[in-house]
Amino acid sequence: MNAPVILDRRRVLAGGGALIVSFSLRDAFAQNQAAPAAAPPPSPPGSLKQAPFLDSWIRIDADGSITVFTGKAELGQGFKTAVQQIAAEELDVPFESLKVVTADTRLTANEGYTSGSNSMKDSGTAIQNAAAQVRGLLVAEAARRLDLPVENFRTEGGAVIAPDGRRFGYGDLVAADMLHVQAQPKSKLKDPATFKVMGQPIPRVDIPAKVTGGAAYVQDMRLPGMVHARVVRPPSYGAQLVDCDTGEIYALAGVIKVVRDGNFLAVVATKEFQAIKAMNALSAAAKWQETATLPKQDDLPRVLTSLPSQDSTIFEQKNPVAAGQKTVEATYTRPYQAHGSIGPSCAIAQFINRAMTVWTHTQGVYPDRQGIAEMLRVPLESVRCIHVEGSGCYGHNGADDAAADAALIARALPGVPVRVQWTREQEHAWEPFGPAMVTKLRASLDGEGKISDWNFEVWSNTHSMRPGGAGSMLAGQHMAQPFAVPAPKPLALPEGGGDRNAIPGYKFPNAKVVHHFIPAMPLRISAMRALGAYHNVFSIESFMDELAGAAGTDPVEFRLKHLDDPRGRDVIDKAAQAFGWRKSQQAPPDRGFGFAYARYKNLAAYCAIATEVEVNRETGRPRLVRAVAAVDSGQVVNPDGLINQIEGAIVQSMSWTLYESVTFDDTRITSIDWQTYPILRFNAVPDSIEVHIINRPSQPFLGSGETGQGPAAASIANAIANATGKRLRHLPLTRKRIKDAIDA
Amino acid sequence: MMTLQVNGRAHQVDADPDTPLLYVLRDDLELNAAKFGCGLGQCGSCTVIVDGNAVLSCVTPLLLVEGKQVTTLEGLGTVDSPSPIQRAFIEEQAAQCGYCIAGMMMRAQALLRKNSSPTDEQIRAELEPHLCRCGTHMRILRAVQRAARLMQTADASTGQRSAQ
Numbered sequence: 001m002n003a004p005v006i007l008d009r010r011r012v013l014a015g016g017g018a019l020i021v022s023f024s025l026r027d028a029f030a031q032n033q034a035a036p037a038a039a040p041p042p043s044p045p046g047s048l049k050q051a052p053f054l055d056s057w058i059r060i061d062a063d064g065s066i067t068v069f070t071g072k073a074e075l076g077q078g079f080k081t082a083v084q085q086i087a088a089e090e091l092d093v094p095f096e097s098l099k100v101v102t103a104d105t106r107l108t109a110n111e112g113y114t115s116g117s118n119s120m121k122d123s124g125t126a127i128q129n130a131a132a133q134v135r136g137l138l139v140a141e142a143a144r145r146l147d148l149p150v151e152n153f154r155t156e157g158g159a160v161i162a163p164d165g166r167r168f169g170y171g172d173l174v175a176a177d178m179l180h181v182q183a184q185p186k187s188k189l190k191d192p193a194t195f196k197v198m199g200q201p202i203p204r205v206d207i208p209a210k211v212t213g214g215a216a217y218v219q220d221m222r223l224p225g226m227v228h229a230r231v232v233r234p235p236s237y238g239a240q241l242v243d244c245d246t247g248e249i250y251a252l253a254g255v256i257k258v259v260r261d262g263n264f265l266a267v268v269a270t271k272e273f274q275a276i277k278a279m280n281a282l283s284a285a286a287k288w289q290e291t292a293t294l295p296k297q298d299d300l301p302r303v304l305t306s307l308p309s310q311d312s313t314i315f316e317q318k319n320p321v322a323a324g325q326k327t328v329e330a331t332y333t334r335p336y337q338a339h340g341s342i343g344p345s346c347a348i349a350q351f352i353n354r355a356m357t358v359w360t361h362t363q364g365v366y367p368d369r370q371g372i373a374e375m376l377r378v379p380l381e382s383v384r385c386i387h388v389e390g391s392g393c394y395g396h397n398g399a400d401d402a403a404a405d406a407a408l409i410a411r412a413l414p415g416v417p418v419r420v421q422w423t424r425e426q427e428h429a430w431e432p433f434g435p436a437m438v439t440k441l442r443a444s445l446d447g448e449g450k451i452s453d454w455n456f457e458v459w460s461n462t463h464s465m466r467p468g469g470a471g472s473m474l475a476g477q478h479m480a481q482p483f484a485v486p487a488p489k490p491l492a493l494p495e496g497g498g499d500r501n502a503i504p505g506y507k508f509p510n511a512k513v514v515h516h517f518i519p520a521m522p523l524r525i526s527a528m529r530a531l532g533a534y535h536n537v538f539s540i541e542s543f544m545d546e547l548a549g550a551a552g553t554d555p556v557e558f559r560l561k562h563l564d565d566p567r568g569r570d571v572i573d574k575a576a577q578a579f580g581w582r583k584s585q586q587a588p589p590d591r592g593f594g595f596a597y598a599r600y601k602n603l604a605a606y607c608a609i610a611t612e613v614e615v616n617r618e619t620g621r622p623r624l625v626r627a628v629a630a631v632d633s634g635q636v637v638n639p640d641g642l643i644n645q646i647e648g649a650i651v652q653s654m655s656w657t658l659y660e661s662v663t664f665d666d667t668r669i670t671s672i673d674w675q676t677y678p679i680l681r682f683n684a685v686p687d688s689i690e691v692h693i694i695n696r697p698s699q700p701f702l703g704s705g706e707t708g709q710g711p712a713a714a715s716i717a718n719a720i721a722n723a724t725g726k727r728l729r730h731l732p733l734t735r736k737r738i739k740d741a742i743d744a
Numbered sequence: 745m746m747t748l749q750v751n752g753r754a755h756q757v758d759a760d761p762d763t764p765l766l767y768v769l770r771d772d773l774e775l776n777a778a779k780f781g782c783g784l785g786q787c788g789s790c791t792v793i794v795d796g797n798a799v800l801s802c803v804t805p806l807l808l809v810e811g812k813q814v815t816t817l818e819g820l821g822t823v824d825s826p827s828p829i830q831r832a833f834i835e836e837q838a839a840q841c842g843y844c845i846a847g848m849m850m851r852a853q854a855l856l857r858k859n860s861s862p863t864d865e866q867i868r869a870e871l872e873p874h875l876c877r878c879g880t881h882m883r884i885l886r887a888v889q890r891a892a893r894l895m896q897t898a899d900a901s902t903g904q905r906s907a908q
């Protein structure tokens with residue numbers, strides 16, 4: 001468990017003989033912000049750019065114990081284990097000997113959000129380089145003491161070994177502020193051929209506690225004197241609390257306080273079930289005035305494409321020589337979809353001596369701190385956010401809102417730790433959903449069956465309404481003096497938001513990609529795993545199959561005809577070969593084969609997925625039978641962790657793709673639990689999933705958490721089309737839609 | 745005050761009889777494994793074993809379990825001395841976030857005590873009430889199969905373990 005973290009800054013500073021961990025971030029940012037007079041020196045890699053001091057990342061105590069600090073959080077994807085492998089490898093110490101501290105505004109660097117499959121690229125890279133440079137400093141210190149060249153020394157098991165065999169423990173070598181130095185732009189990294197820890201399927205450090213009932217989640221924290229709070233949320237967006245008689249609530253057993261601040265309503269009780277009963281009573285007592293603001297769900301694509309949009313051509317390439325002969329058009333849509341974390345959001349806050357501490361499963365402790373400080377109208381320094389694991393989030397779920405709820409309630413009960421637990425219905429109704437999207441594609445084939453021109457238009461909201469800013473948190477929006485919801489912004493390319501992966505990775509002579517950014521947000525939305533890439537890859541890769549069909553070419557061959565990137569070609573070849581893909585293949589009766597490929601964000605990991613899907617022609621019910629994936633995520637740190645991510649992406653994306661859409665009437669969200677928002681259950685789990693890794697030693701970490709979402713969706717859609725002869729373009733590809741298509 | 749038998753020990757619990765077992769386990773007995781997932785009996789995260797049967801503790805009032813044997817994941821083994829099913833889930837690395845896993849393990853444990861070598865189909869059918877959002881299903885299925893093998897080995901070497 002990550003918290004309560006015993007290691008606090010006071011102890012760190014008091015650590016006798018140890019390095020002073022003082023990650024001078026403010027200094028660093030000040031330096032970054034000040035315009036340098038001369039050309040800036042090359043910056044160090046990964047998050048070392050933002051936090052260049054080595055001791056922001058690695059602390060070595062006099063007794064030789066080593067702590068690694070990462071500003072990223074463990075979201076249940078194995079990051080903490082991977083980063084520990086990286087540090088152990090480059091420091092040349094046993095894996096078990098390290099302690100890793102994750103996102104905490106008092107202890108770790110500000111690495112923004114843990115999102116976008118960026119943790120390995122940002123923090124893993126920083127820690128790899130910091131560790132290598134720390135090792136270099138320790139070797140240099142031993143060499144200095146013996147007055148010998150550094151080349152004569154080696155490291156092993158947490159010690160520097162002299163030519164005569166003398167060992168200098170790292171703790172003996174480290175002194176004063178030896179590591180309080182800025183990272184160099186380049187590091188002497190180990191040769192991957194010599195790796196002992198990196199590249200190994202080291203078991204996850206967090207799993208033993210999780211399978212034995214250890215304290216593993218923020219939900220499991222019990223602080224002395226802790227009380228339980230429940231929020232009563234409005235029944236719909238914008239609902240106003242017009243009346244609430246709280247008198248009877250105080251008569252209920254265990255009730256300590258009712259907190260009302262405008263439309264923010266909560267109750268605190270001694271025991272958890274008392275809080276639940278009080279929440280139910282308070283909910284019944286609250287009278288709300290609601291407004292019908294939601295669009296017609298059945299008409300969503302038209303609504304989206306009719307809303308005012310800011311249009312930008314994000315890619316254009318012209319070659320008038322290439323002329324098309326056959327033109328194909330298609331429109332694809334995606335509904336609002338929910339993160340649907342299995343554990344509803346939870347947070348604990350404690351307000352002592354005007355200092356607010358919040359334990360939260362947020363993806364961004366620093367942005368949360370900013371939002372909470374603004375909401376409470378207190379100095380930033382008086383708020384500390386500590387990440388503690390929650391249930392998997394898959395993006396911006398209710399975590400930040402729960403953190404703000406806890407802080408607002410805890411302020412009303414100084415000194416008392418307050419635990420806020422959302423209900424299932426609150427998580428489903430109030431989480432910011434993955435945005436609905438529309439894509440329109442048109443392409444022409446030349447006389448040789450190759451794509452001569454390609455037009456892609458995407459309509460989408462932004463894909464991040466994350467904090468900071470109090471206005472991005474429900475409590476901040478609902479209080480009597482509310483904070484305005486920040487104006488949405490499209491996310492910048494090359495990573496993009498609604499236009500993530502909108503630019504094709506394939507080479508076409510003529511191509512144009514237009515992003516219609518829609519500022520108005522009828523439903524509350526934000527970042528959901530893969531952002532726009534899920535729908536854009538689904539669209540592009542479905543359409544590639546439609547075009548392959550029009551060209552009479554095998555879908556895999558058709559993709560390879562348009563793809564230059566050798567690493568992309570390699571994953572396609574690998575997935576096709578491992579699946580047993582053959583030209584002119586025929587799937588068994590009522591089954592279909594599908595294929596899809598993408599390089600996530602056009603700059604991260606490569607992934608190709610082949611699938612076999614069975615469709616019951618009587619009922620329309622689809623079932624993913626098997627999936628074979630190939631992934632190239634650069635240098636592999638933990639192969640089993642990578643496989644686990646891709647397996648999970650395929651299964652989760654399959655659930656999104658076949659079953660899931662948020663439902664609503666003109667006023668309220670109506671998908672508020674697992675009955676009304678059904679997801680995958682065990683009866684639909686595939687027979688097998690195979691993941692093949694193409695390792696790229698010494699190549700940058702490319703991340704893996706989101707790379708499979710888009711290709712899995714398109715591969716399944718293509719397999720359904722192959723099985724039925726009918727193309728489905730509107731997500732989710734439900735049993736009913738398949739049945740209707742078969743019957744049409 | 746009610747007396748509750750949990751993991752082989754008697755506990756005096758000061759809670760209303762309508763309190764769902766889940767909150768008694770988590771708040772009164774400070775046990776972590778049974779998780780709040782929905783409070784509606786829809787997701788399985790809160791599953792524990794009561795008299796040998798998998799039970800959704802979030803919708804089971806305390807009143808109904810008085811005098812019965814309740815087993816939670818904590819009662820199966822520890823990090824240092826894991827039970828076969830705990831070993832199996834560690835060996836298969838059958839978790840991502842892991843929030844749903846304790847409930848899955850308890851239902852699988854109850855199954856394996858009744859049927860020591862279930863088929864893949866039987867395991868899938870048994871786990872139907874359980875949701876996993878990370879998509880760890882393939883590993884969970886493998887872990888249950890592995891647990892079955894480990895339990896058979898353990899039973900063969902140590903004799904029949906007591907129920908659960």
